[in-house]
Amino acid sequence: MTTVRLYSHHLAASEGVVPWLVDQQVTLILATGNRLWVVGVDHQGRLEVTERPFEGAGPLSWSGDRLLVTGLWRLWSLVEAPAHRTDGYERLLLPQTAHTVGSVGMTDVAVTDAGPVLVSSMFNCLAVPDPVRSIRPVWTPPWTTALVAENRCYLTGVAVDNGRAAYLTSASTSDVSEGWKDEVLGGGVLVATDGRIVAGDLTLPRNPRVGPGGEVVLLDSGTGRLLRVDPATGIVEELFRVPLLLAGLDLCGPYAVLGAGAPTDPPVPGLPVAEVPVADHADLPRQGALIVDRASGRLVGSLAFQGLVGPVEGVAVIPGGTRASLASPRGLTAQTQVSLDAEEELFRPGPSES
Amino acid sequence: MTGSAGDNTTLDGDGEEEQAVFDDLELVASEGFAAWLRAQDVSLAFGTPPMKLWLIGTDDAGELSVFDREFDKVMGLAFDGLNRLWVANRYEVWRFENVLPPGMLTADGHDRLFHPRQMYPTGDVNIHDLAIEGDGRDLWVNTRFGCLASTSETASFVPRWTPPFLPGPQAGDRCHLNGLAMKDGEAAWVTCVSPVTEVDRWRDGRRDQGCVLDVDSGEVVVTGLSMPHSPRWHDGRLWVANAGTGELGVVDIERGRFEPVAFAPGFLRGLCFVGHYAVVGSSKPRRGDIYSGLPLDDALESRGLEPHLGLFVIDTTSGELVEWFLVEGRVRELFDVCALPGVRRPAAVGLIADDVRSDLWVDLTFPLPADAAVGVLP
Numbered sequence: 001m002t003t004v005r006l007y008s009h010h011l012a013a014s015e016g017v018v019p020w021l022v023d024q025q026v027t028l029i030l031a032t033g034n035r036l037w038v039v040g041v042d043h044q045g046r047l048e049v050t051e052r053p054f055e056g057a058g059p060l061s062w063s064g065d066r067l068l069v070t071g072l073w074r075l076w077s078l079v080e081a082p083a084h085r086t087d088g089y090e091r092l093l094l095p096q097t098a099h100t101v102g103s104v105g106m107t108d109v110a111v112t113d114a115g116p117v118l119v120s121s122m123f124n125c126l127a128v129p130d131p132v133r134s135i136r137p138v139w140t141p142p143w144t145t146a147l148v149a150e151n152r153c154y155l156t157g158v159a160v161d162n163g164r165a166a167y168l169t170s171a172s173t174s175d176v177s178e179g180w181k182d183e184v185l186g187g188g189v190l191v192a193t194d195g196r197i198v199a200g201d202l203t204l205p206r207n208p209r210v211g212p213g214g215e216v217v218l219l220d221s222g223t224g225r226l227l228r229v230d231p232a233t234g235i236v237e238e239l240f241r242v243p244l245l246l247a248g249l250d251l252c253g254p255y256a257v258l259g260a261g262a263p264t265d266p267p268v269p270g271l272p273v274a275e276v277p278v279a280d281h282a283d284l285p286r287q288g289a290l291i292v293d294r295a296s297g298r299l300v301g302s303l304a305f306q307g308l309v310g311p312v313e314g315v316a317v318i319p320g321g322t323r324a325s326l327a328s329p330r331g332l333t334a335q336t337q338v339s340l341d342a343e344e345e346l347f348r349p350g351p352s353e354s
Numbered sequence: 355m356t357g358s359a360g361d362n363t364t365l366d367g368d369g370e371e372e373q374a375v376f377d378d379l380e381l382v383a384s385e386g387f388a389a390w391l392r393a394q395d396v397s398l399a400f401g402t403p404p405m406k407l408w409l410i411g412t413d414d415a416g417e418l419s420v421f422d423r424e425f426d427k428v429m430g431l432a433f434d435g436l437n438r439l440w441v442a443n444r445y446e447v448w449r450f451e452n453v454l455p456p457g458m459l460t461a462d463g464h465d466r467l468f469h470p471r472q473m474y475p476t477g478d479v480n481i482h483d484l485a486i487e488g489d490g491r492d493l494w495v496n497t498r499f500g501c502l503a504s505t506s507e508t509a510s511f512v513p514r515w516t517p518p519f520l521p522g523p524q525a526g527d528r529c530h531l532n533g534l535a536m537k538d539g540e541a542a543w544v545t546c547v548s549p550v551t552e553v554d555r556w557r558d559g560r561r562d563q564g565c566v567l568d569v570d571s572g573e574v575v576v577t578g579l580s581m582p583h584s585p586r587w588h589d590g591r592l593w594v595a596n597a598g599t600g601e602l603g604v605v606d607i608e609r610g611r612f613e614p615v616a617f618a619p620g621f622l623r624g625l626c627f628v629g630h631y632a633v634v635g636s637s638k639p640r641r642g643d644i645y646s647g648l649p650l651d652d653a654l655e656s657r658g659l660e661p662h663l664g665l666f667v668i669d670t671t672s673g674e675l676v677e678w679f680l681v682e683g684r685v686r687e688l689f690d691v692c693a694l695p696g697v698r699r700p701a702a703v704g705l706i707a708d709d710v711r712s713d714l715w716v717d718l719t720f721p722l723p724a725d726a727a728v729g730v731l732p
Contacts (some may be wrong), residue, residue, distance in 0.1 A: 066508070073711040074473075079508045097507050098473045103711040114727035123716060128728060132437075132451040132471065133715040138725040147720040164729025193730050245447025329475060335445050337475035338499075340523060341509035346501075349518050 011037070011049050011288075016301030018047055020291055022344075024252055024317075029067065030259065030289055031248065031314030032305070036069065039289075039303060041322035052328040059207075059248065060314035067093050067316055067326070070106040074098040075118060075129055078326055083338045090323035095111035095334055099129040118154045124146060126158060126165055135164035139165065142195040145174040154180035156188075159208035159216060161350045165193050166340055167216055167231070169205040173197075185270060190229055199236050201228045203272065207249035207266035216296065217256060219246040222271040226256055226292055240292045240299070241261035242284060243273050248315035255300065258290045261311030287311050328353060376422050379406070379683040382664075387677045388418040390667060394628045397700050399439065400665065400691040401428020402681050407441065408698060410679065411699035414463065419553065423704035426641040430484030430494055431692035439468050439692075439702075440492050442481035447474045447492065447505050451700060453715045464701035466694070470710065474505035482532040483584065483690060488539020494546065495534050499523045501539055502534065503570075515541060518572035519549050523556075526553035535585035535592060541569045543592060545582040549574065561648055566594060566605055576605050576612050580648055584625035584634075584690065595622040595634055598648035602634050602668060616673040619659040621645040624690040631676070632668045632689040636661065665691055 018041050021027070025038040035051050044049040056072025069076040078093040105121035120127050120135060124144050127135035137147060144152065153173035161167070168191050172183035180187070188202030203222030211217050216229040217239075226240040226249075239256075248259025286305030289312060303337055306329045327333040374381045379402070391397060397411035407428050409421040427444035437452035450468035454460065460467050476496075482495040493514060496503040498526055501523040502515040513523035520528060533545035544567050548559025556563075564579030580598025587593075587604075592605040596612060602622055603614040616632075624635025638661045639645035654661060664680035665688075681688075694700055703709050 013722045077507065082509075093473050094510070096509065097475075097505075100469065100471050100473070100710065102714045104714060104716075112728045114725075117728050124720075126728075126730065127716075128725075133453065133717060134469075134714055135714075137716065137722050138728055139730040140720070140722060147716075147718045149714065149716075158730075166729060220644070242485055335478045338479060338511075338525065339509040340499075341506040341512040344512050344514070346513050346523070347569075348522070349515075349570060 001031055010306040011039070012285075012304045012306060013039075013047050015100075017291065017303060018045065018197055020301050020323050024255070025319065026252055027318045027322055028257060028289065028303075029060055029062075029314075029316040029318060029326070030303070030312050031060055031069070032287070032312055033057060033310040035309070036326060036328075037323055040324060043323075048323065049247075050325060052326060053330065054328055058313040059106060059108045060250075060316040061111060062250065062316040066096075066111075067318070068109045068111065068116055070109055071098070072316070073100060074101050075101050075106070075109065075116060076329070077116070078145075079201045083339060090188055090321050091318075092324065092333070092337065093318075093324065093326035094337060094339060095327065095329045097330070100134070101129055102134040104135055105151060110158050110160045110165070112160050112165055117158060117160075117165050118159050119168065121151050121155050122149055124152050124155055125148075126155070126168060126210055131162060131213045139168075139193055141168070141170060141173070141191055143175050145175055150177035150179075154181050154184075156205060156259050157207040157218065159218075161209045161210040161214070165209060167192055167198065167208045169202070169208050169218055171204050179189050184222065185272075189219070190218060192231065198231050199234050200307070201236075201330045202227075206247055209249055209251050211251060217249070219249050219258060221246045222273060224273040226258060226294070228294070229302040233247045237331060239294050240297045241280075242290065242299075244286075245271070245273055245311070248289075248312050251294075252317040252319075254293060254295050256292045256294050257315050258292060259312030259315045260285055260290055289315060368698055370690075374420060376406075376420070379681055379685060381420060382680040382682060383418055383581045384677045384679070387667070387679055388412050388416060390677045391418075392416050393654065394631070395696060395698070396628050397694045397697045398626075398665065398679075398691055399431050399441075399694060399700070400624065400631060400688060401425065401431070401441070401443075402663065402685040403427040403687050403689070404685075405703070406681075406685070409694075409700045409702060411694075411697065413699055419699045421701050423702050424706055425704075429481045429689045431690050432484045432486045432492070433692050433694050434490070435695065437466070438486075438490075440484055440486065442476075442494055445475060445478055445485070447476055447481065447494070448472070449474075449492075460701060462701070464699050466697050466700040468700065468702040469541055469713070469715070470703060470705065474507075475510065476505070476668075478504075478512045479511065480527065482607065483534040485534050485536045486540070487536070487541075493534070493536075493541060495531055497531055498521070498527050499525060500528050500531050502544070515565060515569060517544070517546070517549070521551070528553055530556040531581045533585045533594070535587050537587045542587060543568060543575065543585045545579075545585050545594060545667060547581050557644070560598060560644070564596070564598070566592070574610075575607055576610050579612055579652075581621075581645075582625075583623040586625050586627065588627040588632075589630075593627075594634065595625050597621045597623045597645075598650055600650045600653050602632060608687075615670060616668045616675060617653065618662040618668065618675055619654060619657070620663070621648075621650060625686055626691050626693040627670075628693050628695070630670050632670050633691050634666050634668060635688040635691045636664055636666055637688050638663050640686060663688060
């Protein structure tokens with residue numbers, strides 16, 4: 001177990017974490033409410049953890065060249081800076097734009113070919129940032145009969161397949177205000193954007209992701225499970241189970257990285273994970289992340305926050321090295337590491353002839 | 355007659371000057387300022403660093419309506435004439451959008467509600483003038499990199515134009531490029547304090563090396579100015595604030611001459627036009643700072659005047675200073691002022707109070723139209 005001491009907290013990593021990060025050549029980003037945590041491996045092969053203040057940091061999505069970060073009332077886009085502007089970091093993600101969407105209950109975010117999409121639990125819809133208004137709804141589930149600012153079914157996630165929004169998770173199929181709370185036990189579904197309900201009997205499902213074979217991998221947060229769903233047959237397979245509430249999921253090759261929350265404080269009472277005595281699983285992180293081999297269901301490694309951090313709400317795996325870093329919007333790096341967009345031709349008038 | 359931050363306070367005019375206090379800043383308007391705004395059917399937006407963005411309009415009774423928000427070092431501003439307001443600040447460019455449909459007022463009677471809809475971090479590039487091109491794109495003076503630039507979704511900025519005497523966009527303020535005049539929706543002229551290539555060397559030319567450059571040709575249109583700012587093309591003439599002399603004037607492009615039209619007590623920077631009136635911003639030089647040691651010092655002393663921070667309204671037909679709006683207290687800089695024609699009483703959502711999170715504007719038309727772009731089909 002490696003423990004990295006930070007300003008006010010500790011992050012303990014199990015032995016499997018560093019070799020896994022090195023093997024995969026990835027850096028992990030975890031969001032815990034008001035911070036982003038960057039977990040990598042330094043040149044000496046030691047665990048390297050940095051924390052960045054980030055107001056309301058929640059669900060995350062890495063899309064190949066940028067990291068979407070949901071903030072308290074904004075959707076941020078962090079883009080990799082050119083090599084000459086990385087301030088000594090191997091790779092540096094800089095905040096490049098923020099869209100004011102307001103507090104619409106962003107539970108997940110993803111990038112389609114047409115740009116970012118977000119799930120608004122408050123408006124029970126999939127939406128895009130609007131140039132003028134807060135958001136522009138683009139899809140509502142088939143059971144919804146009105147577009148209102150009431151969290152009815154509790155939409156919790158979106159998966160993109162081939163550049164398009166393909167699947168969403170919902171905690172229920174309720175069509176009345178806050179109705180999901182009465183149906184959360186077993187009332188959750190995975191629904192395709194064509195309206196087809198692919199799988200049911202879920203308990204607070206979250207963060208669907210499409211795997212390399214077209215399968216849907218998702219969290220069943222209320223039962224602490226990682227699931228795989230065959231979208232053609234609707235057959236649900238349990239890959240991994242843990243007595244923790246789960247939020248935040250990213251896939252990395254044959255692995256999945258899961259965000260873990262506190263089992264003693266579920267958002268609604270009666271969730272199955274809350275019934276598991278904590279003492280039986282003292283080795284598991286109360287708040288942190290789990291690296292799971294999807295093929296075998298083996299827990300490859302775990303990261304545990306020790307101290308008052310708050311549950312993990314977002315997870316992203318950044319490929320291309322173990323030393324990626326990112327800049328906080330208000331920090332000195334973001335203010336000083338200026339990057340030029342040289343895509344466009346610069347107009348330079350010729351020297352004066354007079 | 356006092357108000358707190360973000361309040362839409364109305365100043366009632368019962369004295370010769372109208373006064374109100376915002377966060378220890380005292381606002382002093384000339385007696386006819388509100389009536390002038392009303393008569394011109396206009397309101398004004400400007401900033402006073404370190405923290406204020408001001409929106410100045412009039413209420414139904416014709417009294418001044420002052421709206422303030424906290425933004426870090428407001429620099430250039432631009433309004434598209436209808437609903438979009440761009441504001442550059444210390445490290446960011448903000449795009450505000452009016453969310454009120456035409457004719458609709460807020461509960462408080464504001465006829466525009468500007469939401470801070472999108473923010474582009476630019477880093478520390480010292481943005482001065484900001485303008486809107488004909489196609490709606492933002493274009494601004496990146497003073498630290500000596501270029502004209504636009505916002506980018508993937509980088510701090512996109513360099514668009516650089517003067518011929520500079521090696522290209524690179525960090526280090528060489529000539530103190532600061533002002534941008536648009537003509538027919540395109541960049542036409544810029545101002546710089548001194549056309550030199552060595553970092554920071556512009557400071558040596560503050561008294562008389564300032565010039566206006568033609569953007570297309572890169573040639574100097576007029577030189578010999580003292581810290582010129584805010585070139586503007588208005589009604590067939592190129593106006594410029596010769597800040598270091600306290601003069602607002604026009605450029606005779608043919609003869610390459612600056613012709614003063616008016617003097618006002620301050621370092622004149624920030625300029626917009628309302629009909630045949632010019633609204634010019636004024637900053638306060640302080641001994642030893644970048645605005646002092648200029649011809650303006652003598653011009654003030656010989657007239658027995660103190661410099662002021664605020665706005666002066668100048669009748670361009672007579673050169674007469676007709677109205678003013680001053681901000682007094684621990685502020686001394688003002689970078690630009692922007693007219694909002696046809697807007698009576700604007701308001702903006704700030705970043706501190708809850709409304710930036712909770713004031714949601716969503717089209718609730720249902721069912722939704724299909725959006726194939728994100729994969730959502732009928």
